[in-house]
Amino acid sequence: DAGVIQSPRHEVTEMGQEVTLRCKPISGHDYLFWYRQTMMRGLELLIYFNNNVPIDDSGMPEDRFSAKMPNASFSTLKIQPSEPRDSAVYFCASRGQASLNTQYFGPGTRLTVL
Amino acid sequence: AQSVTQLGSHVSVSEGALVLLRCNYSSSVPPYLFWYVQYPNQGLQLLLKYTTGATLVKGINGFEAEFKKSETSFHLTKPSAHMSDAAEYFCALNYGGSQGNLIFGKGTKLSVKP
Numbered sequence: 001d002a003g004v005i006q007s008p009r010h011e012v013t014e015m016g017q018e019v020t021l022r023c024k025p026i027s028g029h030d031y032l033f034w035y036r037q038t039m040m041r042g043l044e045l046l047i048y049f050n051n052n053v054p055i056d057d058s059g060m061p062e063d064r065f066s067a068k069m070p071n072a073s074f075s076t077l078k079i080q081p082s083e084p085r086d087s088a089v090y091f092c093a094s095r096g097q098a099s100l101n102t103q104y105f106g107p108g109t110r111l112t113v114l
Numbered sequence: 115a116q117s118v119t120q121l122g123s124h125v126s127v128s129e130g131a132l133v134l135l136r137c138n139y140s141s142s143v144p145p146y147l148f149w150y151v152q153y154p155n156q157g158l159q160l161l162l163k164y165t166t167g168a169t170l171v172k173g174i175n176g177f178e179a180e181f182k183k184s185e186t187s188f189h190l191t192k193p194s195a196h197m198s199d200a201a202e203y204f205c206a207l208n209y210g211g212s213q214g215n216l217i218f219g220k221g222t223k224l225s226v227k228p
Contacts, residue, residue, distance in 0.1 A: 004157075031214050042203065042220050055214055093156055100165050101146050101208050103216055105157035 002026075004106035006092050012112045018080040021109045024073055025094030033093040033103060034067055034077050043091075051077065082113045116141050118205050120219035126168040128227045133192040134175075135222050137205035140186065145207040148216065149179055152202045161203070166187065176200070200226045 005024040013019055025032050031046040049059040052069045060067070064083070069075040079086055089110050093103040120134040136138045139145060146165050150158040160172025168183040175198075188205060202223045207218040 033215065042219050045215055045218075048214050067133055068210065093158075095214075100163065101216070102160055102163060103158075105150075105159070107157045 004094050004099045004104055006076055006090075006106040006109050008109060009107065010110045010112075012114065014114050015083055018078065019082045019086075019111060020082075021077040021090050021092075021111070023075045023092030023106060024026075025075070026045055026090070026096065026104055027073065029094035029096040029099075029104075031095040031103075032069060032074070032075050033095070034075070035091040035093065036088045037091060037108075038088045046077070079111075082111075084113045087099070087111055087113050116145070116207060116209070116217045116219050118207055118219035120203075120205050121223050122222055123220065123226065126222050126225040126227060127195045129197055130194050133190070133195045133199065133224065135190040135203050135205075135224065137179075137188045137190065137219060139184055139188060139205075139207050141207060143209055144183075145209060147179075147181060149173065149177070149188075149190050149208040150204045150206060152204065152221075154201070158204060161190070195224075195226045197226050197228065200224055206217070 007022045025038045030051050034046040037043045046059045049069045067077045089108045091108045093105045095103045118142045123187045149161040151161050152158045161177050162171045164171045164181045172178045172201045177192045202221045205219040205222045208216050
């Protein structure tokens with residue numbers, strides 16, 4: 001299995017630009033999670049989906065952030081407009097019915113907003 | 115409410131010494147408990163997990179953890195530290211069943227001295 005795939009691995013952009021992060025979960029998994037990790041705040045859950053439906057988006061910082069899951073094999077996290085304080089590593093994770101609630105993490109996208 | 119507390123944000127041990135990383139939890143129902151490891155510039159990787167049954171759980175790389183309900187603890191140990199164990203370790207829980215998200219502790223960074 002290829003594991004959770006995230007792209008890009010690194011993104012450098014300027015303040016005000018739109019940023020789109022992508023995630024492909026493990027095939028057959030029905031939960032997908034987006035996390036943000038910073039030195040100051042640690043690991044934060046932003047949003048998660050079950051069967052492509054957003055279940056809890058209470059961790060999304062503000063309206064500049066949006067996430068979609070148009071099908072079972074793809075999700076995006078969009079930031080528009082981006083700000084320097086959005087600089088962080090963004091992780092996607094997925095979980096399947098058979099995995100006893102274990103989440104499998106992707107390698108992350110390191111975002112730098114200048 | 116569920117919560118996870120990791121005692122010590124940084125732990126330093128000598129190579130060959132015992133590793134002990136502490137995790138305490140708060141949960142009103144029997145939890146599922148997890149330890150994840152994050153190596154520099156990588157995503158989180160599952161070390162081990164407790165769901166039900168045997169309270170001493172063995173994981174990868176020689177790590178193990180013991181679920182102690184009376185102490186609400188799930189400490190991670192390894193008899194002899196190796197330089198390659200230097201990483202950040204996260205304890206996490208959820209209720210099992212349909213609960214989607216994991217509740218993570220703030221992490222403990224392990225340093226191993228030669």
